[in-house]
Structure formats: C-alpha cells, structure tokens
Amino acid sequence: MAAGAASGGSARADTYKDARGWLLLPSWAVLGIFVLGPVCMMLIYSFLTKEFRGGVIWEFSLSAYDQFFFDRGLFGDEPAKLEWTYITIFWRSIWQAGAATLLSLVIGFPTAYFIATRPEHVRPVWVFLITIPYWVNLLIRTVSMKFLLRDQGPLNDFLIGTGLIDSPIHIVNTNFAVQLGLFYSYLPFMVLPVYAAVERYNFSLSEAAADLYASKWTTLRRIVLPAVKPGVVAGCILVFVPSMGSFLAPDLLGGAKNFMIGSLIEEQFKGNAGNWPFGAAASMVLLTMVLIILMFSARQQAKADTAGS
Amino acid sequence: MPGNTTNAIDVRNAVKRYGDFTALKRISLTIEDNEFFTLLGPSGCGKTTLLRMIAGFEDVTEGEILLFGEAIAKLPPHQRPVNTVFQNYALFPHMTILENVAFGLEMRGKSKAEARTRAGEMLELVQLTQFAARKPSQLSGGQQQRVALARALAPQPKVLLLDEPLSALDLKLRKQMQLELKHLQRETGITFIFVTHDQEEALTMSDRIAVMSAGEMQQLGTPTEIYEQPRNMFVADFIGxxxxxxxxxxxxxxxxxxxxxxxxxxxxxxxxxxxxxxxxxxxxxxxxxxxxxxxxxxxxxxxxxxxxxxxxxxxxxxxxxxxxxxxxxxxxxxxxxxxxxxxxxxxxxxxxxxxxxxxxxxx
Missing domain, CATH: 2.40.50.140 (Nucleic acid-binding proteins)
Incomplete structure (x- = not known):
C-alpha cells in the first residue's frame, strides 16, 4: 500500500517534470524566432554580396567587413589602410552612449533614491509618474525635444527672458543635444532597476555608518553605493546598450556631423541606396562590441559576488 | 544642575511625538558614568525610541539630552560620541570583519594602518581574530553579534548603546553573552545602556533598571529593588x-x-x-x-x-x-x-x- 502510494507520487513528479519541459516551449520559441533567427540572418547576410538596388546576391564575400575596416582607395586597387570613417562613427557612438548613461545615472540615481525612501504607499505613484512620458511615441518625444532646445525654442526664450544669456545657446545639432535625447529616451531604464535595488537596501546600515561617525556623503559612497551596485550596473547596461544602436536621437537632434552607428546601419536598409551586407556587418560589429561589454561587466559582478559570499 | 559632568546621560523631560501619537511622555532620568543601565519594558513601551533619541536617529520633540553635561539633542548621529550595537547587527556586508571593526576608527580620522591595528585588538578582545578576513555572511549569529560589539567599542565611545542585541541568539548563547557583556562593561569602564524586553536578562546584567510601559517610566532602581519592592501593579506583574x-x-x-x-x-x-x-x-x-x-x-x-x-x-x-x-x-x-x-x-x-x-x- 505504502509502496503504491510512493510510486504514485513519483509518477506525479515525472508528470510535473514533463509539464515543465512543455512550459518552456514558448520561451524557446520566442528566443528562437525573435533573437537567434534574426541574428543568424544578419550573420549570414553580412557574408554575402550586395545587390545594387538593395537586397543580396547569394554569393560568399568578405567585402562588407573589408569595407568597414579597410580603405583600399576609390577603385579598390590600393594597398589596404585602416578605414577610420566607420571606426570614428563607432567610437563616437560609444562616447555618446557613455555620456548619456552617465547623465542618466547622475539624474536617475537621486530620483530612484528619492522614490525608494518615500512611504511605501506613495512609491508606486512616483514610479508611475516617471513612466508617464513614455506612453508617448519616441519619435514624437524626440521631435518635441528638438522643439524645446532649438535656438528660438522655449528654453532659450526663457533663458534670454530671465536675462541669464543675451543670445540663444546652440544646443540642437551638437553632441550634447544627442546625449540629452538619449538620456531622455532611456531614463526609466536607469531609474527602475536602481529603485528596485535601493528599495531592498537595509537602511539600518546607513544608521550604523552614521553611528560610526560617517557623514552622509561618506555613507553614500562607502555603504549605500556598494550595496546597490547590481542595480546601478543593470541600469547602466539598459541605458548604454540601446543608446549605442539608437538612430532617432542622433538623426533628429545631432544632424549630419553627429552620425552614430545606429544611423549608419539604418541608412544601409533604407530605399535603394543601401548596402545590406554592409549594414549587417556593421550590426555584427555592434553586437560583438556590446557582448564584450556585457561579458566584462558580468565577470566583474561575479568576481564581486564570490568575494562577498 | 548645569555643569554637573559626572553623569554620563541626563535625560530631561524628554517627549517624543509622532503626529498625534506620544511615544515618550516626559521622561527624565540620569545615568551615571560606568553604569550598566537597562531600559526594560514590553514592545512599544518607548525604550527603543529613547535609545534612538540618545543615538541621534530620532529627534527630540521636547526636552533635553545631556551627554557628560553637554546638550546633544541637536547634534546629528555622526557627531555624537556614542556608538550603537544594533538589534540586527547591521554589519556592512561588503566589508570584511576587520574592515567593519576599523570603519568607525577610520571615520574618526585614524590612519588606515592604525585603525586596522586597533581593530585587530578589538577582535582579539571578542575572540574572533581568526575570522578577520571573512565577510559577515560567513559568520554565525553569535559571532556576528560579537563583531557588532567590537565595531561599536572600537572607537572608544563615551556611552555604548545596545538595542536588544541578544534577542536573535538561542538561550544558551544568550546566557553566555550576558556574562561576556557584563565583564566587557567592567573591563572597559564604558557606560552601557541596554534595551531589552527580557526581565531576566535585565536582572542578571544591570546595575540599575528603568522599567517602562506605554511611554512612561514605571520604576527606576537596582535589580533587587525592582524585584523585591515593585512600586506598582505593572512592575510586579512584568518582573518575574x-x-x-x-x-x-x-x-x-x-x-x-x-x-x-x-x-x-x-x-x-x-x-x-x-x-x-x-x-x-x-x-x-x-x-x-x-x-x-x-x-x-x-x-x-x-x-x-x-x-x-x-x-x-x-x-x-x-x-x-x-x-x-x-x-x-x-x-x-x-x-x-x-x-x-x-x-x-x-x-x-x-x-x-x-x-x-x-x-x-x-x-
């Protein structure tokens, strides 16, 4: 009798195991169709030959990567030199995304800290307020941003009106405008993970630090920041990665001089002037770059975790 | 008696209100230097509030708190020469045991090397030298308790505040720590203010006990007085x-x-x-x-x-x-x-x- 019950139990456990396998199917399907599939397609396309009216010819070629990294002169018959054009664009993207991330952190961290230290029942209200602008389409928001910042826009009008400046500050079509645009696009991605981390933080640690003669600033630097670091790292990644590949803010706010990698890729797939293999190759370089950064940060995190346990 | 500096702590007519709720109703008490003083009472009686007011984590609604004759009610916690052993220990999880103990010393302006030497001595005092390089999470509850104690004692505070520090330990360890605390207090000569709801603990360790209930002090006296001559129903019922x-x-x-x-x-x-x-x-x-x-x-x-x-x-x-x-x-x-x-x-x-x-x- 007891044995029967036991075997019945294990049979049920097996059923659960099977069910668990099936339940994973949707996520595998999503990952396969929306992540692995497109990436494999990009990888394959980046090694094909371009068709002049857009599209590809199914013929293996390294020319897309060659074009990205090397300059062989106008007719392709000169000795290969390093091609700086795209590397510069790439470097600018890293720099712009980095600046936007820093800006998000500087603004987002105090915001998140503020929300997390409010009484429990009003925190969701604050979080909701943070997300309100993001119910509006990104394009509209970026265009409004341009309108706000332009020379005859409300910001400059206000500054001139108050007598702080005499002539408008040129913000649109500068690197800074792009950084502002990126910052504005992705701010919630910084605020939310940092908020989650600060909310979990044990504030009696701050009391202990104050009790041991640490000023507020020292407490923040030596006790709070190390404790909420995982949230900060997550926020930085979530802002940096999409900023890197973004093209709306650089196109609308940066102008031609402040081209970023996202715009470069976008160009390759637009209309007849594009070059699909080249766009695919640039995407692969971007993806590789982002993966390297992510792996590096994961390694750092793992190192900190093993030291902590 | 202004200028009387022999008392470690003078609480004068201290009142604490949270909105309409009065947590402390005009408490006055004097704690002498070198004393093991206990605030005893059931939860919600205001004992922890009073301790946190002395530490500086709660402001004083009305009244005054003097530390060796000096008014401290307006000072932020990091400027008060008192240290606290927290109920949940509040050890810094990302620092080693030694770094935890050295923290307060560093903050008081000691050099890193000096702070570590002194922290090492403190760990010796609580018999945890071999754990210096570990993180708090690698220690048992009793060991963490001793680290918290060493960390709070290291900067040589004028008064040590202990907020139910033994409540998370099992009975045997608690008894042992009670004696250790008592010895430590005698050795260091530092005034201890100990908060507990455990009357037996209070009777075992204290020089004097203040029994509190509903934000008021019910009786103040030595353990023998409190036990043998309770003043009112509450004290008689609560103690023993x-x-x-x-x-x-x-x-x-x-x-x-x-x-x-x-x-x-x-x-x-x-x-x-x-x-x-x-x-x-x-x-x-x-x-x-x-x-x-x-x-x-x-x-x-x-x-x-x-x-x-x-x-x-x-x-x-x-x-x-x-x-x-x-x-x-x-x-x-x-x-x-x-x-x-x-x-x-x-x-x-x-x-x-x-x-x-x-x-x-x-x-």
Missing part, C-alpha cells in the same frame, strides 16, 4: 512571577499595613508610600516566598486546595486554588525539599507567607 490578592487597607503604620480580604481574613504586609487607610488595592507576593503546610503555620495563612504540581527542573511550581481568592503559584526549590513539603493534587492545605513577603501595590 507574582501572586496578586485584592485587599482593603485597615491601617498603615511604619511601612506595615494591616488589611483584610473580601471574606474578612486579616493580613499584614509591607505598604508603599501613597496608600492610606480604606484603600482597595492589590497585594503581591512572590511564589518563592510562600510555603505549604497541612496546618496553619504563620499568622498569614490562606486556606486552599492543590490543583497541580508542575516540575520545572530546579523548582516545583504548585498551583493552589485558594478558598478565598484566585489561584496562587507556590514555588518550592528542589534543594529545599527537606524543609518544605509538596502535597498531592486534591490535598486541602494552607499557603503560608513569610513575614514581610507580601507587599501592597499602587494600581
């Missing part, structure tokens, strides 16, 4: 076990009161100030001050029937239903079995009070 009898006071003279029970039986017991003739009050008598017999022995003998004997290791607690009054507990020490008798349940007996064992209480 006690038996209560309703009595009417007939006469009070030289600290002794003659009273009678509802049925008319007369009793003599100790009185307290403020109780006069005609008062209807309670008399308290500790279970260990009672003994049983089959014939009345003392003048104060109450008739009853044994309900149950409960073996509690060192003692036997006997529940006796009084003929005239509530159920009494009589405690007989097992080492006393030669002199004092234990009766079977159902036996008709007399419960006798030693002279002066009974004591009147204010309500």
């Amino acid at each position: 076990e006690t038996n209560l009898l309703e009595v009417s006071v007939d006469q009070v003279m030289n600290g002794r009161a003659t009273c009678h029970l509802g049925g008319g039986q007369a009793l003599t017991c100790n009185s307290v100030e403020g109780i006069g003739t005609g008062a209807k009050v309670h008399m308290s008598v500790r279970p260990e001050r009672l003994f049983m017999s089959d014939v009345p022995v003392e003048a104060e003998s109450l008739k009853g029937r044994v309900a149950e004997n409960i073996f509690v290791g060192t003692d036997i607690s006997t529940l006796v239903d009084l003929a005239e009054g509530p159920q009494f507990i009589v405690r007989t020490s097992n080492s006393d079995r030669g002199n004092k008798r234990i009766f079977e349940p159902g036996s008709e007996i007399f419960v006798n009070m030693e002279l002066g064992a009974g004591r009147l209480l204010m309500d």
Whole structure:
C-alpha cells in the first residue's frame, strides 16, 4: 500500500517534470524566432554580396567587413589602410552612449533614491509618474525635444527672458543635444532597476555608518553605493546598450556631423541606396562590441559576488 | 544642575511625538558614568525610541539630552560620541570583519594602518581574530553579534548603546553573552545602556533598571529593588512571577499595613508610600516566598486546595486554588525539599507567607 502510494507520487513528479519541459516551449520559441533567427540572418547576410538596388546576391564575400575596416582607395586597387570613417562613427557612438548613461545615472540615481525612501504607499505613484512620458511615441518625444532646445525654442526664450544669456545657446545639432535625447529616451531604464535595488537596501546600515561617525556623503559612497551596485550596473547596461544602436536621437537632434552607428546601419536598409551586407556587418560589429561589454561587466559582478559570499 | 559632568546621560523631560501619537511622555532620568543601565519594558513601551533619541536617529520633540553635561539633542548621529550595537547587527556586508571593526576608527580620522591595528585588538578582545578576513555572511549569529560589539567599542565611545542585541541568539548563547557583556562593561569602564524586553536578562546584567510601559517610566532602581519592592501593579506583574490578592487597607503604620480580604481574613504586609487607610488595592507576593503546610503555620495563612504540581527542573511550581481568592503559584526549590513539603493534587492545605513577603501595590 505504502509502496503504491510512493510510486504514485513519483509518477506525479515525472508528470510535473514533463509539464515543465512543455512550459518552456514558448520561451524557446520566442528566443528562437525573435533573437537567434534574426541574428543568424544578419550573420549570414553580412557574408554575402550586395545587390545594387538593395537586397543580396547569394554569393560568399568578405567585402562588407573589408569595407568597414579597410580603405583600399576609390577603385579598390590600393594597398589596404585602416578605414577610420566607420571606426570614428563607432567610437563616437560609444562616447555618446557613455555620456548619456552617465547623465542618466547622475539624474536617475537621486530620483530612484528619492522614490525608494518615500512611504511605501506613495512609491508606486512616483514610479508611475516617471513612466508617464513614455506612453508617448519616441519619435514624437524626440521631435518635441528638438522643439524645446532649438535656438528660438522655449528654453532659450526663457533663458534670454530671465536675462541669464543675451543670445540663444546652440544646443540642437551638437553632441550634447544627442546625449540629452538619449538620456531622455532611456531614463526609466536607469531609474527602475536602481529603485528596485535601493528599495531592498537595509537602511539600518546607513544608521550604523552614521553611528560610526560617517557623514552622509561618506555613507553614500562607502555603504549605500556598494550595496546597490547590481542595480546601478543593470541600469547602466539598459541605458548604454540601446543608446549605442539608437538612430532617432542622433538623426533628429545631432544632424549630419553627429552620425552614430545606429544611423549608419539604418541608412544601409533604407530605399535603394543601401548596402545590406554592409549594414549587417556593421550590426555584427555592434553586437560583438556590446557582448564584450556585457561579458566584462558580468565577470566583474561575479568576481564581486564570490568575494562577498 | 548645569555643569554637573559626572553623569554620563541626563535625560530631561524628554517627549517624543509622532503626529498625534506620544511615544515618550516626559521622561527624565540620569545615568551615571560606568553604569550598566537597562531600559526594560514590553514592545512599544518607548525604550527603543529613547535609545534612538540618545543615538541621534530620532529627534527630540521636547526636552533635553545631556551627554557628560553637554546638550546633544541637536547634534546629528555622526557627531555624537556614542556608538550603537544594533538589534540586527547591521554589519556592512561588503566589508570584511576587520574592515567593519576599523570603519568607525577610520571615520574618526585614524590612519588606515592604525585603525586596522586597533581593530585587530578589538577582535582579539571578542575572540574572533581568526575570522578577520571573512565577510559577515560567513559568520554565525553569535559571532556576528560579537563583531557588532567590537565595531561599536572600537572607537572608544563615551556611552555604548545596545538595542536588544541578544534577542536573535538561542538561550544558551544568550546566557553566555550576558556574562561576556557584563565583564566587557567592567573591563572597559564604558557606560552601557541596554534595551531589552527580557526581565531576566535585565536582572542578571544591570546595575540599575528603568522599567517602562506605554511611554512612561514605571520604576527606576537596582535589580533587587525592582524585584523585591515593585512600586506598582505593572512592575510586579512584568518582573518575574507574582501572586496578586485584592485587599482593603485597615491601617498603615511604619511601612506595615494591616488589611483584610473580601471574606474578612486579616493580613499584614509591607505598604508603599501613597496608600492610606480604606484603600482597595492589590497585594503581591512572590511564589518563592510562600510555603505549604497541612496546618496553619504563620499568622498569614490562606486556606486552599492543590490543583497541580508542575516540575520545572530546579523548582516545583504548585498551583493552589485558594478558598478565598484566585489561584496562587507556590514555588518550592528542589534543594529545599527537606524543609518544605509538596502535597498531592486534591490535598486541602494552607499557603503560608513569610513575614514581610507580601507587599501592597499602587494600581
């Protein structure tokens, strides 16, 4: 009798195991169709030959990567030199995304800290307020941003009106405008993970630090920041990665001089002037770059975790 | 007495209000230097609030707090020369044990090397030298407790505040830590202010105890005073076990009161100030001050029937239903079995009070 019950139990456990396998199917399907599939397609396309009216010819070629990294002169018959054009664009993207991330952190961290230290029942209200602008389409928001910042826009009008400046500050079509645009696009991605981390933080640690003669600033630097670091790292990644590949803010706010990698890729797939293999190759370089950064940060995190346990 | 600097802490008319709720109702007390002082009371009595006001984590709504004669109520916590051992220890999880203990010293401007040397000495004092390089999460509760203690003692505070530091430990470890704390206090000569809801802990460790309830101080005194001469019902009931009898006071003279029970039986017991003739009050008598017999022995003998004997290791607690009054507990020490008798349940007996064992209480 007891044995029967036991075997019945294990049979049920097996059923659960099977069910668990099936339940994973949707996520595998999503990952396969929306992540692995497109990436494999990009990888394959980046090694094909371009068709002049857009599209590809199914013929293996390294020319897309060659074009990205090397300059062989106008007719392709000169000795290969390093091609700086795209590397510069790439470097600018890293720099712009980095600046936007820093800006998000500087603004987002105090915001998140503020929300997390409010009484429990009003925190969701604050979080909701943070997300309100993001119910509006990104394009509209970026265009409004341009309108706000332009020379005859409300910001400059206000500054001139108050007598702080005499002539408008040129913000649109500068690197800074792009950084502002990126910052504005992705701010919630910084605020939310940092908020989650600060909310979990044990504030009696701050009391202990104050009790041991640490000023507020020292407490923040030596006790709070190390404790909420995982949230900060997550926020930085979530802002940096999409900023890197973004093209709306650089196109609308940066102008031609402040081209970023996202715009470069976008160009390759637009209309007849594009070059699909080249766009695919640039995407692969971007993806590789982002993966390297992510792996590096994961390694750092793992190192900190093993030291902590 | 301004300028009197011999008191470690002077709390003067301290009031703490949260909106409409008054957590502390005008508390005044003096804690002497080198004293092991305990704030004792049930949860919500305001003891932790008072401790946090001394530490600087709560502001003082009204009144003053002096530390060695100096007003500190307006100072932020990091400028007060007092340190706290927190209930949940609050060790910094990302720092090693040594870094934790050295933190306060570094913040006080000691060089890193100096702070570490001193922190090492503190770890030696609490016997945790071999754990210096570990993280807090790798230590047991008792060890974390000792780290918290070392960390708070390292900067040599003028007063050490302890917020129920032993409540998370198991009984055996708690007993051991009680003694260690007491020794540590004597060795360092630092004033300890200890908060607990455990009356036994308070009696074991303290030089003086302030019993608190509902934001008010009920009694302040040495453990013996608090236990043997409780001032009111709350203190008698909260500290140890006690038996209560309703009595009417007939006469009070030289600290002794003659009273009678509802049925008319007369009793003599100790009185307290403020109780006069005609008062209807309670008399308290500790279970260990009672003994049983089959014939009345003392003048104060109450008739009853044994309900149950409960073996509690060192003692036997006997529940006796009084003929005239509530159920009494009589405690007989097992080492006393030669002199004092234990009766079977159902036996008709007399419960006798030693002279002066009974004591009147204010309500």
